[in-house]
Amino acid sequence: MYDEILLPVDGSPASEQAIPHVFGFAEMYGATVHVLFVADTEHDGVGGIVGGEVLTRLENEGQKLVDGIVNRAHERDIDAVGVVEKGSPHEAILEYATDHDIDVIVMATHGRTGIERVLLGSVTERIVRKASVPVLTVREAT
Template identity: 55%
Template sequence: MYDDVLLPTDGSGAADAAVPHAIELADRYGARLHVLYVADTTEYSTVTFEDDVVDPLAEEGQSVVDEVVEKAGDLNVEAVGVVMKGGAYETILQYVEDEGIDVVVMGTHGRRGLDRALLGSVTERIVRTSDVPVLTVREDEE
């Protein structure tokens, strides 16, 4: 049923809540887990240091991705980690299409009402526009 599971992550508590669900789903179906961190280039994230451009978000992303890939590997789940630059939801949707992803597992902050309407949500946009199923996991309130 599922050969490729995507876990987009930003290293937040909400994203972390989705990690065990994504690993379990990949394990249950013998699927490959794709761990994706998008360094959002729609926000100012680059700094110049001695003529080299360093992107601290991409560096942080690699650390976040490596940690999840290691957790999956510890449970004998095949996992690949990817850090990409771009707009978060657009990049996630493009990755889904390019890699033939079968299901997306994402965390949600569980905002409601005016907060949700004003702030929007990458997860909500993915849920509304994805061509594949999206499993959302609410962050624990504690």
């Protein structure tokens, strides 16, 4: 059913909580896990004013995060690959899913409500609305 599973991560406790679900699916279906970190270049200072130094640091931190999750998968004999992209997170996730024939996307939701959700938006919400494959959301435990 699921051969290719996409796990977008951002280093938050919420995204950490999605990992056991992904590993469980991967073990159940013999799937490959694609761990994706997107260095968000949409915010001022990352891609603009401060530019290269901040973006490089963000990409390096993302690579450490991705490598750690991939290593944890390999310790459980799960096929896994890790990728760091830069750009708009929701656009990069959707593009990656299409380009790599992803069967399901599993990602965290931070549980923002009210004005915080309106002002900050939600990458997960955009993925749920626009993805052409199923999306499993894992809510951050409080």
